[in-house]
Amino acid sequence: MAIADILHELEHHPRPCDKEGLKKSIRDALIHQAGKDPLEATPRDWLEAVSYAIRERLIERRMFTQRLFNREHVKRVYYLSMEYLIGRMLINSLLNLGFYEACREALSEMGVDLLGIAELEPDAALGNGGLGRLAACILDSMASQCMPGYGYGIRYEYGMFQQQIENGQQIEHPDNWLRYGNNWEFPRPEKIYRVRFYGRVVTHRDNGNLRHHWQDCEEVIAMAYDHPTPGYGNKNVNNLRLWAAKSTRDFDLNYFNEGDYIGAIQKKAESETISMVLYPNDATAIGRELRLKQEYFFVSASIQDVLDHHEEMGYRITELPDKVALQLNDTHPAIAVAELMRLLLDKYQLPWMSAWEITKAVFGYTNHTLLPEALETWPVEVMERVLPRHMQIIYDINFHFLNEVRHTFPGDTEVIKRLSIIDEEHGRQVRMAHLAVVGSHKINGVAALHTKLLESTLFHDFYRLWPERFVSITNGITPRLWLHQANPALCALISEHIGRDWVMDLSQLRALESFADDPKCREEFRAVKEANKRRLADLVLERTGIRIDPNAMFDVQVKRIHEYKRQLLNILHVIAFYNRIRRGEAGDQTKRVVLFGGKAAPSYVRAKQVIRLINDVADLINHDPMVNDRLKVVFFPNYDVSAATVIIPAADLSEQISTAGMEASGTGNMKLALNGALTIGTLDGANVEIRDAVGEENMFIFGLTAEEVAETRARGYRPRECYQENAELKEVLNMIGSGFFTPDDPARYGDLVDDLLNNDAFLVLADFAAYVQAQEQVDALYTDREDWTRRAMLNTARMGYFSIDRTVQQYAEEVWGVVPECWI
Numbered sequence: 001m002a003i004a005d006i007l008h009e010l011e012h013h014p015r016p017c018d019k020e021g022l023k024k025s026i027r028d029a030l031i032h033q034a035g036k037d038p039l040e041a042t043p044r045d046w047l048e049a050v051s052y053a054i055r056e057r058l059i060e061r062r063m064f065t066q067r068l069f070n071r072e073h074v075k076r077v078y079y080l081s082m083e084y085l086i087g088r089m090l091i092n093s094l095l096n097l098g099f100y101e102a103c104r105e106a107l108s109e110m111g112v113d114l115l116g117i118a119e120l121e122p123d124a125a126l127g128n129g130g131l132g133r134l135a136a137c138i139l140d141s142m143a144s145q146c147m148p149g150y151g152y153g154i155r156y157e158y159g160m161f162q163q164q165i166e167n168g169q170q171i172e173h174p175d176n177w178l179r180y181g182n183n184w185e186f187p188r189p190e191k192i193y194r195v196r197f198y199g200r201v202v203t204h205r206d207n208g209n210l211r212h213h214w215q216d217c218e219e220v221i222a223m224a225y226d227h228p229t230p231g232y233g234n235k236n237v238n239n240l241r242l243w244a245a246k247s248t249r250d251f252d253l254n255y256f257n258e259g260d261y262i263g264a265i266q267k268k269a270e271s272e273t274i275s276m277v278l279y280p281n282d283a284t285a286i287g288r289e290l291r292l293k294q295e296y297f298f299v300s301a302s303i304q305d306v307l308d309h310h311e312e313m314g315y316r317i318t319e320l321p322d323k324v325a326l327q328l329n330d331t332h333p334a335i336a337v338a339e340l341m342r343l344l345l346d347k348y349q350l351p352w353m354s355a356w357e358i359t360k361a362v363f364g365y366t367n368h369t370l371l372p373e374a375l376e377t378w379p380v381e382v383m384e385r386v387l388p389r390h391m392q393i394i395y396d397i398n399f400h401f402l403n404e405v406r407h408t409f410p411g412d413t414e415v416i417k418r419l420s421i422i423d424e425e426h427g428r429q430v431r432m433a434h435l436a437v438v439g440s441h442k443i444n445g446v447a448a449l450h451t452k453l454l455e456s457t458l459f460h461d462f463y464r465l466w467p468e469r470f471v472s473i474t475n476g477i478t479p480r481l482w483l484h485q486a487n488p489a490l491c492a493l494i495s496e497h498i499g500r501d502w503v504m505d506l507s508q509l510r511a512l513e514s515f516a517d518d519p520k521c522r523e524e525f526r527a528v529k530e531a532n533k534r535r536l537a538d539l540v541l542e543r544t545g546i547r548i549d550p551n552a553m554f555d556v557q558v559k560r561i562h563e564y565k566r567q568l569l570n571i572l573h574v575i576a577f578y579n580r581i582r583r584g585e586a587g588d589q590t591k592r593v594v595l596f597g598g599k600a601a602p603s604y605v606r607a608k609q610v611i612r613l614i615n616d617v618a619d620l621i622n623h624d625p626m627v628n629d630r631l632k633v634v635f636f637p638n639y640d641v642s643a644a645t646v647i648i649p650a651a652d653l654s655e656q657i658s659t660a661g662m663e664a665s666g667t668g669n670m671k672l673a674l675n676g677a678l679t680i681g682t683l684d685g686a687n688v689e690i691r692d693a694v695g696e697e698n699m700f701i702f703g704l705t706a707e708e709v710a711e712t713r714a715r716g717y718r719p720r721e722c723y724q725e726n727a728e729l730k731e732v733l734n735m736i737g738s739g740f741f742t743p744d745d746p747a748r749y750g751d752l753v754d755d756l757l758n759n760d761a762f763l764v765l766a767d768f769a770a771y772v773q774a775q776e777q778v779d780a781l782y783t784d785r786e787d788w789t790r791r792a793m794l795n796t797a798r799m800g801y802f803s804i805d806r807t808v809q810q811y812a813e814e815v816w817g818v819v820p821e822c823w824i
């Protein structure tokens with residue numbers, strides 16, 4: 001068959017998407033791919049067979065999508081991210097493709113339960129938390145909106161560790177997610193690039209021009225694995241390309257020739273460690289050489305791939321900004337600025353100025369944190385050794401940049417020191433954020449307050465220099481996962497009232513507002529929430545052995561464990577509430593279940609201590625007969641995307657209680673409010689905008705504002721005064737400090753309490769009284785179920801703004817300059 005015939009066949013006879021067609025594919029895949037006799041097939045075999053059947057359809061559509069983009073010569077955006085927190089694929093793919101019902105029926109006719117086998121799929125947990133999940137939501141949105149958008153990242157062999165709780169403490173287990181293979185990926189052994197490290201730079205003159213050769217390097221091969229990502233309700237399928245490290249054959253041969261067989265194998269294994277494991281640190285930079293190698297490894301492969309495609313399309317290199325946008329998801333891929341410059345200078349031999357103009361026009365940089373300890377810097381010595389040519393280029397970029405600074409701020413040597421890409425004060429470090437800002441035409445924060453703080457603090461000098469480069473793009477979440485998939489009962493209810501179009505236009509939810517005043521609708525809404533709570537109660541029992549009452553208020557704090565997120569504040573209130581119950585002062589307040597979930601970085605001692613404290617407190621309270629089930633405390637182990645899809649739809653109360661000014665945006669706050677939880681929170685991150693959207697009266701806002709936090713610190717904060725002034729707080733801290741919860745180890749939390757009394761860097765004590773008061777309002781409102789439900793419905797109705805589709809449209813218009821290109 002000629003190529004043209006194959007294409008014709010593919011176009012006119014794609015794999016059928018009805019029940020019978022799917023059934024045939026599943027059966028074929030079971031026998032011919034999984035190699036199983038249907039009589040003996042296990043649930044996992046069926047899972048493999050279904051994913052094969054789906055991937056055949058995904059790949060067909062991806063081919064068409066790519067061909068369309070090529071034919072139309074569209075501008076593309078490439079999202080560079082070290083992390084993608086995807087979760088499970090099966091149900092999401094089926095819902096996006098529109099095959100869910102057909103597939104469910106096909107399987108059911110073969111005696112297989114779709115949801116049952118879907119549970120067997122491991123989460124793709126190639127990310128830590130908010131930043132990685134945002135990347136996954138953005139991919140879903142780009143595909144759903146027919147944007148020519150591609151993800152690039154690392155195919156970690158081990159993703160986010162699995163958390164086990166043993167004797168109240170976190171234990172980490174490796175996440176061997178590829179154990180049973182991965183049916184969603186397409187290995188591309190022909191898509192390989194060389195990535196170099198170490199070596200030296202040799203310079204010579206060629207016709208008066210300086211030329212640089214990077215020599216005597218170690219080489220690693222980056223091999224592509226493609227993950228087709230389907231859009232919702234269209235035929236568009238985009239691509240996420242993840243790189244795996246493989247050793248080079250040349251490299252092996254050298255060693256083999258020297259007769260060092262074992263050494264050769266060892267080197268091979270070493271080079272493949274680059275893509276072995278995701279660093280589980282969220283918000284503390286790790287100065288490890290392997291991390292820098294990971295960053296450069298995926299950046300180098302991705303940029304080579306982008307430029308290859310650019311050339312294949314027949315475009316000139318100077319046209320790059322018309323055809324390519326590159327987005328830096330935090331500073332993790334910021335070395336890309338130097339890498340693109342290197343290729344433009346050394347490979348394409350462009351003059352400095354044109355290379356630099358192209359680079360700036362192509363890059364955008366998203367900042368996700370103000371925390372000083374999370375800002376990446378690399379010792380000059382390390383950068384020089386690992387990436388010598390890049391270090392030269394960074395010096396050159398800095399030289400040109402600082403000349404510009406001198407021109408704008410003549411005579412101001414302090415501003416030079418502050419702005420320089422090289423920090424000279426802490427043992428010569430490359431500041432990756434500065435490289436990212438200087439090399440990008442647009443820099444964005446992820447919520448209004450966060451951007452304002454970037455402009456006024458962290459990047460203030462840059463903002464004075466180039467105010468036009470700064471934009472605010474508030475994060476969002478994908479309604480496809482966080483409502484459509486996670487909360488089918490609520491979806492059915494919504495669609496009954498306002499139709500189905502909200503999935504792609506979340507602002508339509510506003511039409512639900514009027515239903516909040518209808519007692520019958522409220523009753524239905526409440527019934528949905530109750531069903532979701534029963535589902536969660538079953539899961540909690542299964543995972544923890546703790547029985548919780550679905551009629552209780554579900555008070556939920558799920559997120560990474562970090563001091564600034566203040567899980568401590570939450571547990572202090574739990575103890576205060578417990579004391580009120582014991583004293584008979586809790587009135588006839590409703591029952592509460594306080595649920596925590598989240599992982600602590602393995603080396604973050606204080607965060608792990610907080611987990612242990614929560615579990616110690618839970619253990620005592622849950623077994624105190626005086627409490628009589630009025631209060632239950634649950635630490636949900638191994639919180640991940642899959643757990644989130646069950647927990648979030650069941651929440652009544654959403655805890656968003658970070659120290660104001662420290663949470664860049666938050667996205668869990670959006671997921672919970674969208675699913676009808678009321679927020680108790682500080683005026684931090686996107687909470688501010690959520691308040692503007694849903695109305696202050698439909699939330700519980702408390703505590704110091706970001707400004708007041710800064711003032712309090714400037715004045716000299718003395719946490720012990722809060723302790724002295726507040727008898728309830730005093731009692732709580734005394735209990736923890738004296739071993740009330742840990743009688744066999746009374747000193748366990750002595751240092752923690754000391755730190756709260758003497759330092760309290762996150763102002764837990766300063767906000768305690770206000771928090772307790774806000775919690776009293778929560779309790780009072782919850783006794784009026786009608787009013788609570790009305791406000792919960794208003795939350796859902798007014799959260800449309802936080803759709804990731806709005807976020808992505810803003811990036812497309814304000815940063816990337818790409819437009820949708822759809823086929824039907």
Ligand code: 26V
Pocket residue numbers: 128129130131132134279281282283284285286330368369374376446475663664665666667685
């Ligand atoms: C930082 C680092 C530091 C270097 C070592 C590895 C590593 C890995 C992850 C991170 C991420 C820190 C930034 C982050 O996750 N920020 C979160 O981004 C969310 C999406 O914009 C936002 O909603 C959260 O508020 C923000 O904390």
